[in-house]
Amino acid sequence: MKKIFTLVIVSFLSALAVQAQSLKVTKTDGSVVTYNASDISKIEFLPSETPSQPKLIHEFTGYLTVKNKMINNVRYDNGAKIKVLQDGGKFLAEFSDTQWGTGSFVITMANHAINGTGKMKIANPNGGGAAKEYDATMSGSMTEIKISIPSLMGGTDITWHYAEASAASKVAGNYTGTTSLKVGVVPGSFTSATVEYKVTANEDGSINVTASEEKYTGVTMVGNLTIGTYTVKNLAYDKETNSFSRDYSSDDLKVYLKSEGGMMSLDKNYAFESPSKIIVKLDENGTLIITNSYKLAHMPLSISATYTGKKAK
Structure with a gap:
C-alpha cells in the first residue's frame, strides 16, 4: 500500500512540476506553508510517535487520618496507596483509596520532602453518586503526606501514613455471603442467603462487625424468622489463631426478632445474654468466616450461626 501511495505522489509531483511552481499546504490550525515544487522529491505519511509512559518508581500502602469541620x-x-512515577524530567504522585477517592499530582522532591499540586476525585461519602473533582495540594515525606482540599466540606486534610497493613485493615470491608443457623440441639440448620456484613477497623487494632437483617423460613417453633441488624464492637485480635473475637454477653446489646406462622410469636427486641461470643477470621482465599454463638433473654434455646462471605468489589 505504501509503495502504491508513493507512486501516486510521485505522479502527482510530476504533474505539479508542469502545471504549478509551488505546493501550498494548509494546516489544521489554519496556518499555511508553501513549498517550491522543484524542492519536493517525495511525500510520505509517517506513523505518529507513541508518547512515553510514566515509569513507576515507588508504590506504598498505608492508612489515612482525615480532619475537617465534621x-x-x-x-x-x-x-490507601501512594505511587510515585517519573515522566521524563517530571515527577508525579498518584493517590488511591476505596473511600476517599483518587488523586493525581505533579510534585517536586528535595531532601526527602514532597510538595505538589493536583486534583482529587471524591464521591460524596454520605450521598454517593459520581465523583467530583477538587483542586488539592500535597506536602510531606514518604512516611507521612498531607493532601489539603480547601473546597471539600469547608476544608479537608487527608493525611496518608506509611505503615505495614494491620490485621484489622486486611479484614475490613463489606462482605456478601450466606448464614447457616442452628437452634439448640435441634437437628438440621436453616439458611439465609445474600447476607451482608460490614467490618470496620479501629485505631487500636480491634474491629467492629455489623450484621444486616437475616430472614429464615421454617425455623423450629417460630416458623418464618427475621433477625434484625446489630453491631458487635471491639473484637480483639489474637495473633496465634489469626482471628478476632469478643464475648459480648455484658455489652447491653439487643436485637430485634420477628416470627410468622410458628408456635411462638416474636415481635420485639431481645437482649443478648451469656454465653454470647463471636469469632471472625479471614482465610487464605479471602473468605470471611464468622461463628456467632449466642443466647437471648427469655428464649429457651441457644443459637449458633456461621457466616461465610466474600468482600464486595
Whole structure:
C-alpha cells in the first residue's frame, strides 16, 4: 500500500512540476506553508510517535487520618496507596483509596520532602453518586503526606501514613455471603442467603462487625424468622489463631426478632445474654468466616450461626 501511495505522489509531483511552481499546504490550525515544487522529491505519511509512559518508581500502602469541620482525625484503614512515577524530567504522585477517592499530582522532591499540586476525585461519602473533582495540594515525606482540599466540606486534610497493613485493615470491608443457623440441639440448620456484613477497623487494632437483617423460613417453633441488624464492637485480635473475637454477653446489646406462622410469636427486641461470643477470621482465599454463638433473654434455646462471605468489589 505504501509503495502504491508513493507512486501516486510521485505522479502527482510530476504533474505539479508542469502545471504549478509551488505546493501550498494548509494546516489544521489554519496556518499555511508553501513549498517550491522543484524542492519536493517525495511525500510520505509517517506513523505518529507513541508518547512515553510514566515509569513507576515507588508504590506504598498505608492508612489515612482525615480532619475537617465534621470529623477530627478519624482513621481509615482501607489500604490507601501512594505511587510515585517519573515522566521524563517530571515527577508525579498518584493517590488511591476505596473511600476517599483518587488523586493525581505533579510534585517536586528535595531532601526527602514532597510538595505538589493536583486534583482529587471524591464521591460524596454520605450521598454517593459520581465523583467530583477538587483542586488539592500535597506536602510531606514518604512516611507521612498531607493532601489539603480547601473546597471539600469547608476544608479537608487527608493525611496518608506509611505503615505495614494491620490485621484489622486486611479484614475490613463489606462482605456478601450466606448464614447457616442452628437452634439448640435441634437437628438440621436453616439458611439465609445474600447476607451482608460490614467490618470496620479501629485505631487500636480491634474491629467492629455489623450484621444486616437475616430472614429464615421454617425455623423450629417460630416458623418464618427475621433477625434484625446489630453491631458487635471491639473484637480483639489474637495473633496465634489469626482471628478476632469478643464475648459480648455484658455489652447491653439487643436485637430485634420477628416470627410468622410458628408456635411462638416474636415481635420485639431481645437482649443478648451469656454465653454470647463471636469469632471472625479471614482465610487464605479471602473468605470471611464468622461463628456467632449466642443466647437471648427469655428464649429457651441457644443459637449458633456461621457466616461465610466474600468482600464486595
